[in-house]
Amino acid sequence: MTKAHIAADPTSRILGWYDRHHRDLPWRISPPMAARGERADPYRVWLSEVMLQQTTVQAVKSYFALFTAKWPTVTDLAEAETEEVMKAWAGLGYYARARNLKKCAETVAFTHGGRFPDTEDGLKQLPGVGDYTAAAIAAIAFDRQAAVLDGNVERVISRLHAIDAPLPGSKGMMRGLVAAMTPARRPGDFAQAMMDLGATICTPKRPACVLCPLNDACVAPVSDDPQRFPVKAAKKEKPVRLGAAFVATDETGAVFLRKRPGHGLLGGMTEIPNTDWTARQDGATGADAAPFAAAWQNCGTVVHVFTHFELRLTVFRSTVSRTAATGPGWWEPEETLDGEALPSVMKKAIKQAMPEAFRPRPRTTEIEKAHTP
DNA sequence: AAGACGTGGTT
């Protein structure tokens, strides 16, 4: 048996490619260290995987640095105030992840003695940990031979086999194909290698097939256009929703804020008063929909695109006496606005009404500097 | 099982 013949095994080729071309990321252990038996901290693997759900590596980096500095262990996170966690997560999106992150930390810290379950099934019981994340943690942190299937791997596998069946229906079949490739030795490196391959070589547009370690095993480039895969079900049209938002300031520039309900869109996050727009309902768009009477000035409209609808928000501003504000809420000084649990759409609306808000503060810590989403 | 659920970067 020749060396070339051994190297033709796709799994070995991917691992060899990973040894040479792996990305260095803050939550990873490099292949040489992994070869010496070192493993990534399960807490850091879990935290990074949850942050990376539907989110780019670039966006995650500063949040990961902030979270691990503030809360070095899962018990630290479990003991944190929920509001502090939501503040730290603000801007990352998909806020149910943050709510589940906190619940999961509490479960691990208080009912599992501070240690993550070390099997796929055990991990999948945790809030916010689904098929992908359970497999990823099991493989990367605990050396389990788990089949890790994410968007990157779906792309690689669908091209490798030129799979015409559309996602998400073809997911089960793809998981079987990944399982067949996943080695007993280095399953974590294999999973990360497949994801790196999808992220850097087997990209959605213009894949670099000439540089791919699976080039001569891959069906797509010879029989087909690789960019055609993976085949996905057609997307639905995004409806436009309308609403109004109200920036009330006092004489000092403090802004009146409220807390959103704990579930649903932007659940658990902070907001300025606004009309009741949801995924299925327009809100009123005029000053007559304001939470309390004031001389509201129309500041124009901001457009914000959510996953399943586009929001056009008319923004109003008024300077009022604090006694004018009614209903639950509080006055937040302009200087500390930036540290609040404000989703991007709310920051955008506030900025529309008061461009002076969110200016860089003169005195910031190193961690806060690193954390500028 | 299909829809809810964010955001910012790239093409």
Next chain:
DNA sequence: TAACCAAGTCT
């Protein structure tokens, strides 16, 4: 610029 996309999960 409008469309598409990025390491999914929950209900």
